[in-house]
Amino acid sequence: VFVILLITVMALWSDTTYDFVLIISHNFTSARVTVKSGVMKLKIPKINITNRRHIKADDSFSQKRCVDWFCKYTNPDEPDTLGPDGMEKFCDDIGVEPENVVMLVLAYKMGATQMGFFSRCEWLKGLTELECDSAAKMQSKLEYLKSILNDPNVFKSIYRYAYDFAKDSDQRSMDINTAKAMLQLLLGKHWPLYPHFAQFLDQSKYKVINKDQWCNILEFSRTINNDLINYDIDGAWPVMLDEFVEWLRLQRTCTSSTTLS
Secondary structure, three states: OHHHHHHHHHOOOOOEEEEEEEEEOOEEEEEEEEEEOOEEEEEOOOOOOOHHHHHHHHHOOOHHHHHHHHHOOOEOOEOOEEOHHHHHHHHHHHOOOOOOHHHHHHHHHHOOOOOOOEEHHHHHHHHHHHOOOOHHHHHHHHHHHHHHHHOHHHHHHHHHHHHHHHOOOOOOOEEHHHHHHHHHHHHOOOOOOHHHHHHHHHHOOOOEEOHHHHHHHHHHHHHOOOOOOOOOOOOOOOHHHHHHHHHHHHHHHHHHHHHHO
16 A cells, blocks of 8 residues: 555656565565556556465375375275285385385384285374375375484384284294395395395295394394404304304305415
8 A cells, every 4th residue: 555655646746657566465466557647557467366275275184185095006896905906006106116115114104014005094094194195295205204214213113013014914933035035125235244144044944033033133233243253152142143153153264264275
């Protein structure tokens, strides 16, 4: 109003045109006042003042959109379960390989109980917490999901969760091939001795890994030096790890002898 009054006073002296900016409901728009022969004309372009409200509404989490997104990956026979085929399509949509560790972290967030499957309830639990109801929003959370693995306590929780998540639900122990795949996923890039441990498992008698062994492998990877100098054979380690240390020391001794000869 002040601007228009000022222009009206100025119009007493000359014919001219004034351009200025109006702010209407948080929207910026240009306006023009033309003064000719003492007559003032104000021209304001039409603006959509609800546009920003629509954008904010789209950005907010919608449980309905989340459920509709879930249904995109299910089939009529099992509408409450996202299975392997749907999982593959979901991974394609968010640009992640099914074997990527971020999928394990996502399953952990959902509290999923079976590898390769998400129930409707699990989906809603995890994605409501993450506030994701579209592939684009999920993609924006991928770096966050990876980053939480950097917290040692969270990593330990996810590592322990992975055991029950990956093993067959009707089995008490995890088969050795699944165990090696999960260990590679979780420890392969962080534990320098993992390649040796995988070789040890390949030539060992072990066909399964129980939960006590699984949990102790993580503690071993965190506390035992690569040269094994601080490993206590009389400690409370599982026999599997005693055997691994003995095997690796023997391998290193043989390698040293071969080098010297």
